[in-house]
Amino acid sequence: MNKFKIEHWVYKNILRPYLFAIDSEKIHDQMIRFGELTENAGWFLEAQYSYKSDRLKRSFLDVDFENPVGLAAGFDYDGHLAKTMKHLGFGFNTIGTVTAKPYGGNQKPRLLRLVKSRAILVNKGFKSEGATKVAKRLDAKNLQGHTVGISVGSSNIPEVNTIDKAINDYVFTFNVFKNKPYVKYFELNISCPNTAMTESFTTPQNFEKLVSAVSKLNLKQPIFVKMPNEIVSKEAESLVRIGLRYRINGYIFSNLVKDRGNKYFVKSEIEKMEGYKGNFSGKPCTENSNKLLAHVKTKFGNKVVLIGLGGIFNAKDAIQMFESGADLVQLITGMIFEGPQIAGEINYQLSIGK
């Protein structure tokens, strides 16, 4: 029996029942604090959790990835775990979404587990300490050898209420991070369904305005556009076509699911969410993510680098994303449900070909 199987068993049968009995946001905050405390115990964490093999290494858009399994935006909003996630076996980790201005987040409760549906209701709405403070924290960490990215969104505050103001707001954050040597890639988040501006930049016209402004920044790092989940293939195709014109080659499928009629919800569980605002991660995201990945890869081939995301709980789910067209994958909910060994476990199985 390999170490991951034992760790997986211990997490699911001993730790998870305890953790899931406590309020999700409280546990999340405690995990962030504990995770940051362990950032200098890399050798110990790596021995426990990570799996290394040259067969797992990837390189896309001039960025080196130690393995193809990354942490998605939304777990480490303010960069506390920038150093820790590599030690847990992740090949890359995204911080944020970071916004120019600080925002305390939408009203609580804004994180609820749907255990049977293997999903989480999320309504954080770009909780962020703000770009300047996050950059200061990251400046103080030694991130050499880590593949860290910054997810950029526009501040979810009443003053940022027009397309032009939102674009300026995105640009501010890019400027804060663009010369930081530890930032290896950016995510351009156009698809948060939990903010006042919602998905304003998923229309071709606004998207073009945004990418045109971003392209003028002459960023050294590549950009991955974080796409919504509930768009049809043709809409995804037309956004990618626009992005390619501005030399944006990276795309992530996808963000959260809004449709409470999604067939992957267990009915009794989704009914209990009535009265709670928010949108959903996990299994309900998977089918559309795979569909969009497949369409975009078929249309654009090697012109695009795709990250598959949404409901990856094990190596089989990751392999399905790769087969659909993903070059890399990311996850959050899988780690919360299956345990901190998940990246190592998936990498081990990818490496031995299972």
Ligand SMILES: Cc1cc2nc3c(=O)[nH]c(=O)nc-3n(C[C@H](O)[C@H](O)[C@H](O)COP(=O)(O)O)c2cc1C
């Ligand atoms: C608690 C939580 C917070 C999230 N916040 C963000 C965010 O700030 N920016 C973003 O681009 N995606 C955010 N997401 C979406 C995830 O990055 C991802 O697209 C989605 O959860 C599907 O992946 P998963 O099923 O592996 O969690 C969040 C997801 C979760 C669970």
